[in-house]
Amino acid sequence: MEKSEITSSGENPRPWQSYHTVYTNAKAGMEGVDKEKVQRIVYEMSKGSKYFENEERKEAYMRQKIETMRAQCAKLKAADVSHYQMVADKRILELESTRDLSRIWLHVDMDAFYAAVETLSDPSLTGKPMAVGSMSMISTANYEARKFGVRAAMPGFIARKLCPDLIFVPTDFNKYTHYSDLTRKVFQKYDPHFMAASLDEAYLDITSVCKERGVAGGEVAEELRTRVYEETGLTCSAGVAPNRLLAKVCSDINKPNGQFVLPNDRMAVMTFISSLPIRKIGGIGKVTEHILRDVLGINTCEEILQKGGFLCALFSHSTADFFLSVGLGLGRTDTPQVKFRKSISSERTFSATNDEALLYQKLADIAEMLCRDMQKEGLRGRTLTLKLKTASFEVRSRAVTLQKYICSSEEILKYASKLLKAELPISLRLIGLRVSHFNEDKAGASSDPTQRTLTNFVLSGDASRKTMGGRSSLGLYCSDEPFMDDLETSFSTDSHDINHYETRDPWDSTNKQDLEDHHCTFSNNIEAEEAHESLSNDIAGNVNTADTVECNFNSCHTVVFESKDAETSLPQKLYVSNTNLVNKEVITGNEAVFSPDWQYHCFKEDDCKCSLCGIEMPPDFVEERREHSDFHLAERLQEKESSVNSRTSIQRQSPLPLNTIPTYGPGLIIR
DNA sequence: CTCAGGAGATACC
DNA sequence: GGTTAGGTATCTCCTGAG
Incomplete structure (x- = not known):
């Protein structure tokens, strides 16, 4: 420093x-x-x-962290140092063996995008700051x-x-989105599966284009940039390299309106990376730069490799791996098939206040905004996080994970208010709300099979493996394709109607029929006590939970059925994962393997007793009855599956028709 | 011990 | 005249439950 x-x-x-x-x-x-x-x-x-x-304060915290790490280094004995050096050497060899120089990646970055778009719509801004x-x-x-x-x-x-003399122009996302779409139309011609990193950045795998046309990456980049300019009137910069991490670094080299090509050659990569300041690498920001420099004297990527032993001694496995990969100039070369949103949030800054009525009003406004955004994408989540920034800029977050999925502004506000209440009195300058843990998202898909939810069980189609001594679905499907589990989460967006029994509200003590609630966590004791009262009223064990489902369900099914969304009344489609049966039994119009209305069969009209297992539910437990029916549906799927068990070929494919693949806003990859 | 969840920090655009 | 965003993802560390 x-x-x-x-x-x-x-x-x-x-x-x-x-x-x-x-x-x-x-x-x-x-x-x-x-x-x-x-x-x-x-x-x-x-x-x-x-x-x-x-x-x-933050700076002081960082300095302390650096001191601690320096002390850690000083404590290392010669034997420790040589041990970690060996660990690093081994890891470097392993990482080196994964080097893939077969792909040509192009990173496009629009030049001063928002400003350029504004200048386009108001040419009088040209040449002015x-x-x-x-x-x-x-x-x-x-x-x-x-x-x-x-x-x-x-x-x-x-x-x-x-x-x-600086001229200020307010942001206008509609405008930027319009131009972004124009650029994406161009990108699509070079790589139909391009990865949009934000409104103004994208990664394209141009390997095929280069091969088919027998041209070098640089030529493709030139042409693409020209076409982007012709279509939009905007300039961009490009980087061409063997992987995405390097391509991104390269696009910054000759900015604006330029490009840089790093050949697919190990020596070229190593030479390029050796003198590169670590801060140029995506993922290494202000803090990491300081830590590496002040603790280990690392300034360039080359020095990362030289200090490999210390990196392995000081950092976690994954962090050390990341640093070593950077030192070797390695980066991702695959094309993830799907990338799904994991959270959605809304936050607003205002002039600091401790007026509680005002704070609740702000909270309500944010809940409303968040709810609107969630509705646009049909999202529901079970973890709600309240973010606060105090008048002194200290950031805090308080979260609660519910046993049900929420999406209405009333529900969001209800839980958010409880979280906020526990922080009062407080003077705030920002309030934010985030919802995550969407139906069956990756984080929700427990790797512990005994904790899997019904939907997860049905969707993953791997139920049998548990009892057959096989591997989990993640192991089978994802061994060499890390994004396959993302594919599974893809069904989550539309699947909230076939859900498990996690519907109780930890704060709703009026719900006498609540089911077991082992997984709920609370952010503070007051609420936990309140919920505990409620829990004591539970009638536990009166319904089989999804956890108890025995699994004899061996992959290979696509089941499509529709139901009505409780909030929107819009029909919701659920695609249950599958393979061989896809073409044979299912995708024939809206026909499903199981009749769409099957799920209501076990509860006859106005009857609160399940015709299959005899359980009774109160008349107003509409949602719960449907979920219970879903449980029986899973059982049926299981039976059905055992009869087609012989079909074992697993060819994962996205069961989502094109028009159902959700599209997301800026910052998300649309596949 | 493992896992889920909570909290804080970091990073990127 | 005062004034330092908003949205998303990921990692680490900690804790409680099973």
């Missing part, structure tokens, strides 16, 4: 040098900037503010503004100080 010199009087003549911000990192277009001046202005504008004080954003935060600055040190993630008032 660079230390500012201290004068004999104890005064630090250049205190700004030790004020580290994210925007001191070199960015394209900022080469000629007087960094010292920028840092001084940033420091002076920030000094004394609550934000600044918080940054200092301009930033998209507000006085509190800037999203993007054009190259004229960057000359002054203005950049993304910088507050507008500081930017204005750096560049008094």
